[in-house]
């Protein structure tokens with residue numbers, strides 16, 4: 415793998431991303447409908463692009479301070495305060511990062527000593543285990559079951575907590591499952607956190623994409639503000655994946671430690687991206703809501719379509735991913751995804767890319783247009799016909815799960 419050059423053992427131990435390999439193949443194929451990558455299809459609003467262009471025209475091409483533009487930190491603090499009643503000090507409790515990705519890496523490096531354990535839900539976002547390992551920590555999978563809407567059980571979290579457990583990594587609305595715990599479920603998780611004196615790294619990048627109930631930031635739960643690091647960014651809500659800008663909000667000592675690493679490794683996030691992010695926060699609420707409403711329609715279309723053709727799928731409460739079971743087909747997730755790609759030209763991601771608990775599922779991103787979603791469903795249906803696969807009965811949702 416290293417081509418003869420000796421590389422660090424930590425890096426050698428990290429498997430290449432299954433998703434990347436798969437999508438390298440997809441990019442070389444024609445007429446593929448991709449339900450693969452979690453990337454909003456509508457791009458960045460023009461007013462946001464113009465803010466960056468304007469800054470460039472004015473010659474604003476320098477570094478910013480390590481913590482990021484104070485105007486951006488103030489705008490984020492005001493938005494979090496107005497929206498969630500979370501009031502962070504923009505000077506000491508906020509850091510602008512190169513996306514949530516950098517915030518995650520900084521947080522883990524600032525918190526972990528070698529061998530410290532981090533609880534990670536299984537399945538969850540592909541970057542979590544390698545980032546923990548690269549920071550010298552040990553990722554510890556905690557199952558989140560389909561029958562629990564992929565919300566972890568407090569007793570399972572408790573069972574995996576040891577004296578070495580330092581942090582719990584949460585992500586809701588979740589990738590790849592779309593899971594959103596109720597407030598009561600979050601409070602039960604918070605009780606475990608309190609009992610074992612853990613830090614919570616809460617990746618809330620899909621906070622605006624919670625369809626059935628208002629988003630509850632973990633830091634708003636009683637006693638959690640002082641032990642929670644909130645990570646968020648502009649990639650998903652504002653269609654800004656390529657700009658690479660996000661933020662971390664949390665206790666001043668942790669933000670200070672993260673800033674010390676960031677000042678030597680990234681220096682600062684791109685100035686143009688930061689200026690664009692200030693403008694993004696001025697996008698009227700009704701425009702954001704229109705996007706969310708559009709995703710809600712796509713969610714309905716994909717989930718009912720998948721169930722109709724016999725791939726049992728729970729209704730995800732947030733994000734833009736459906737996570738149907740393919741168990742009834744008799745194929746494993748990898749075989750299913752590979753054959754579907756080559757035989758029916760639909761790309762989706764094998765569920766076990768997100769942890770062993772994802773086996774038997776595939777992830778379908780529905781950040782694509784309704785006609786594309788419908789065509790993808792029709793192609794999968796024909797593929798199942800040719801396969802002679804048995805079909806699962808439709809998932810009937812339990813009562814209103816979002817009720818707190």
Ligand code: PLP
Nearest residue numbers: 452513514515539589647649660
């Ligand atoms: N966290 C989750 C849960 C994600 O799904 C993604 C991207 O798909 C990221 C973080 C990466 O975010 P960013 O673009 O802000 O680095």
